[in-house]
Amino acid sequence: MTPPRLRRGRDDISRKRTVILNTVIIFSFVAVFARLTDIMILQNRFYSEKARSQQIKTEDIQARRGNIYDRRGRDIAINMEMESLYCDPEETVATPENVGKLSSILNMEPKALKAKLVQEKRFVWVDRKLSLEAAEKIRKLRMKGFGFMPEAKRFYPRAALAAHIVGAVGKENQPLEGIELKYDKFLSTPGGKVRMARDAGGRVLSTGLNMETKGNDVVLTIDEGLQYIVEKELDGAMQKWRSVAATAIMMDPYTGEVLALANRPAFDLNAITRANRHDVRNRAVTDIYEPGSTFKIVVGTAAIEEKLFPRNQTFDCSRGSIEVGGKNIRDAHKHGVLTFEEVIQKSSNVGSIMIGMKLGRERIYDYTRRFGFGEKTNIDLPGEVAGWIRKPEKWSATSLGAIPIGQEVAVTPLQVLRAYSAIANGGYLVQPHLVSEIRTPEGRTIFSFKDTEKKRIISEKTAFAMRDILKGVVEEGGTATSAAVDGNSVAGKTGTAQLVDQKTKRYSKDRFISSFVGFVPAEKPKIAMIVVIHEPKGQIYGGVVAAPVFRIVADQALSYLNVPRDNSPVKNLLLVSR
Amino acid sequence: MRRTKKSSIFSWVYKPAAVAILLLGVFGLVWLRSSVTSAAYSIRELEEKRTVTLKEMKTLLAERSKLMALSNIDFPGQGDAGQGKRLVSSGYVFPDRVRVIHVTRTKGPEAYKASYRTEKPD
Numbered sequence: 001m002t003p004p005r006l007r008r009g010r011d012d013i014s015r016k017r018t019v020i021l022n023t024v025i026i027f028s029f030v031a032v033f034a035r036l037t038d039i040m041i042l043q044n045r046f047y048s049e050k051a052r053s054q055q056i057k058t059e060d061i062q063a064r065r066g067n068i069y070d071r072r073g074r075d076i077a078i079n080m081e082m083e084s085l086y087c088d089p090e091e092t093v094a095t096p097e098n099v100g101k102l103s104s105i106l107n108m109e110p111k112a113l114k115a116k117l118v119q120e121k122r123f124v125w126v127d128r129k130l131s132l133e134a135a136e137k138i139r140k141l142r143m144k145g146f147g148f149m150p151e152a153k154r155f156y157p158r159a160a161l162a163a164h165i166v167g168a169v170g171k172e173n174q175p176l177e178g179i180e181l182k183y184d185k186f187l188s189t190p191g192g193k194v195r196m197a198r199d200a201g202g203r204v205l206s207t208g209l210n211m212e213t214k215g216n217d218v219v220l221t222i223d224e225g226l227q228y229i230v231e232k233e234l235d236g237a238m239q240k241w242r243s244v245a246a247t248a249i250m251m252d253p254y255t256g257e258v259l260a261l262a263n264r265p266a267f268d269l270n271a272i273t274r275a276n277r278h279d280v281r282n283r284a285v286t287d288i289y290e291p292g293s294t295f296k297i298v299v300g301t302a303a304i305e306e307k308l309f310p311r312n313q314t315f316d317c318s319r320g321s322i323e324v325g326g327k328n329i330r331d332a333h334k335h336g337v338l339t340f341e342e343v344i345q346k347s348s349n350v351g352s353i354m355i356g357m358k359l360g361r362e363r364i365y366d367y368t369r370r371f372g373f374g375e376k377t378n379i380d381l382p383g384e385v386a387g388w389i390r391k392p393e394k395w396s397a398t399s400l401g402a403i404p405i406g407q408e409v410a411v412t413p414l415q416v417l418r419a420y421s422a423i424a425n426g427g428y429l430v431q432p433h434l435v436s437e438i439r440t441p442e443g444r445t446i447f448s449f450k451d452t453e454k455k456r457i458i459s460e461k462t463a464f465a466m467r468d469i470l471k472g473v474v475e476e477g478g479t480a481t482s483a484a485v486d487g488n489s490v491a492g493k494t495g496t497a498q499l500v501d502q503k504t505k506r507y508s509k510d511r512f513i514s515s516f517v518g519f520v521p522a523e524k525p526k527i528a529m530i531v532v533i534h535e536p537k538g539q540i541y542g543g544v545v546a547a548p549v550f551r552i553v554a555d556q557a558l559s560y561l562n563v564p565r566d567n568s569p570v571k572n573l574l575l576v577s578r
Numbered sequence: 579m580r581r582t583k584k585s586s587i588f589s590w591v592y593k594p595a596a597v598a599i600l601l602l603g604v605f606g607l608v609w610l611r612s613s614v615t616s617a618a619y620s621i622r623e624l625e626e627k628r629t630v631t632l633k634e635m636k637t638l639l640a641e642r643s644k645l646m647a648l649s650n651i652d653f654p655g656q657g658d659a660g661q662g663k664r665l666v667s668s669g670y671v672f673p674d675r676v677r678v679i680h681v682t683r684t685k686g687p688e689a690y691k692a693s694y695r696t697e698k699p700d
Contacts, residue, residue, distance in 0.1 A: 074643075074646075075639075075640075075643040078640055078643065080636065080637060080640050081633035081636050081637060131637075132634065132637060157640060157643035157644040157646075157647055158644075158648075159644075161648075161649065196622075203619045204619075205615070205618045205619060206618045206619070206621040211625075211629070224647075224648055225648060228648040555672075556672050558675065559673050559675050560672065
């Protein structure tokens with residue numbers, strides 16, 4: 001049996017131990033509590049931020065430009081999904097082996113690549129907009145410090161087709177030219193960011209949100225088929241006449257819908273950065289030229305509208321020249337005595353000037369403006385110029401001899417085509433346009449081109465009288481028999497304008513602009529078209545250089561559009577059989 | 579009030595049962611929540627797969643669009659044309675508007691009637 005003294009001693013020790021243990025436990029709790037207070041209250045902000053950065057991931061909502069389609073819904077501009085490679089140079093290991101593998105996939109100089117990998121930054125773009133295949137190859141290398149970011153690349157499946165209409169975008173998808181620039185506010189869309197929860201393994205929680213946003217789609221009035229025909233034949237003409245440049249525009253003369261618009265030289269939309277600056281210029285709306293004889297419809301139409309001459313009026317052009325303000329203006333060939341119709345059909349300068357002199361300055365100026373010369377057509381393309389014509393009070397002594405034959409005025413090919421469309425459609429000045437519709441990505445139409453109030457510039461009677469005269473230009477005895485299309489009557493006018501020699505400041509004797517503008521079928525036109533060839537070699541006349549291009553294009557276009565021949569017994573649905 | 583024997587038995591059975599049900603409920607809720615979270619992760623993985631598939635689809639559609647361009651149909655061999663080689667159109671033929679079949683649209687919901695019509699010379 002344990003003595004009482006010894007038992008008391010043990011009890012004391014036990015009590016002390018208990019006290020110590022309790023004290024330790026209490027202090028431990030206090031310490032834990034203090035630490036928790038420190039973490040949860042005093043350093044709340046710091047740890048909250050840390051937790052958020054670990055648990056929350058911010059991802060970009062990818063912004064994609066809207067697509068561009070032709071009038072039949074064919075892709076003209078779309079987006080391709082690409083991957084951009086970046087690296088954190090502090091984490092990357094730029095061993096010669098790694099650099100070698102990567103440079104062969106990226107097709108990049110190893111030296112240039114290594115320079116990127118050793119920069120003193122935490123984020124460096126290694127290469128932008130890689131194909132998905134290349135990105136997959138790099139992923140398989142499992143190299144530390146590299147990452148990918150999805151990016152869209154604008155892709156033009158038709159390459160150079162309709163290049164001057166569509167325009168293009170830069171590396172950052174910023175609009176540079178054409179429809180891409182004009183309709184950027186519809187095509188582009190802001191991106192955004194979305195916060196997503198993630199676990200310790202980096203797995204991201206679904207938010208159910210769409211991680212991509214797309215701009216509106218734009219539907220053009222152009223038709224890929226017609227555009228292709230025009231461009232192909234323009235290439236042929238450029239080659240044949242070894243010309244410096246060429247332009248062709250095809251339009252529906254009733255609605256102003258541009259069906260095709262092409263310039264040469266052109267450029268590949270997918271490689272605009274490599275394109276020559278001059279090739280990118282849309283000559284159809286940005287370049288002015290003296291229209292030459294195609295301008296004679298202004299005085300001709302004015303004379304008919306003003307009932308200036310009786311139908312049997314003749315003009316003595318047998319001298320082959322006329323003097324105006326001390327300047328002698330000649331015809332290309334001597335014509336003899338011509339009727340009013342023949343003055344236009346044979347494109348007599350002398351006869352046109354006689355008509356112009358009878359009209360007088362004010363009326364010539366008035367009709368020039370009525371046809372829309374000297375002002376922008378307001379086509380939906382950037383960079384359009386208005387051209388110019390001086391006010392009558394500023395005309396020189398020779399102006400009355402120059403303006404009726406298309407000199408001392410500057411026009412764009414589109415302005416000339418619009419003027420001829422007014423003859424074709426019975427006297428209305430139409431609004432040329434390239435966009436027919438804008439749709440949301442869901443397919444809802446938010447813009448549709450509506451004909452504004454049509455502006456009548458001449459009476460229907462005058463328009464049809466001039467149309468019949470223009471038909472004569474393409475018939476036997478006219479200047480453009482080579483524009484005649486088999487099966488359909490054509491109405492049009494040739495133009496051969498001299499260019500000004502920059503050295504002598506006089507009209508050049510060997511540099512010309514040849515053009516033909518017309519519409520077909522003449523009675524109820526489906527297309528109006530202008531062909532302008534700059535500085536052809538070998539031949540200069542519009543009837544020889546530009547008119548055949550019109551014929552070839554019109555012939556194919558009418559087939560493409562299933563337009564019946566004028567003598568067709570049934571004017572209804574038409575199928576063509578071989 | 580005195581407790582009866584019966585009530586003490588009920589108390590002995592029901593109280594633990596109630597606690598067990600409560601615990602099960604709590605654990606059930608936790609399990610359900612974790613399942614929902616897990617499903618959300620799975621959905622996200624599927625979304626990522628869909629994104630990759632859509633990207634591939636877009637690439638293929640772009641490729642198809644390129645191949646369907648009229649210039650490719652007209653000159654199918656242009657990719658092989660080297661310097662100095664002349665391209666020959668072989669794919670795009672415009673119809674001849676002289677030899678035609680005229681199809682008249684009938685009134686009413688009948689099928690189109692097509693027939694060869696011999697054009698009388700003018």
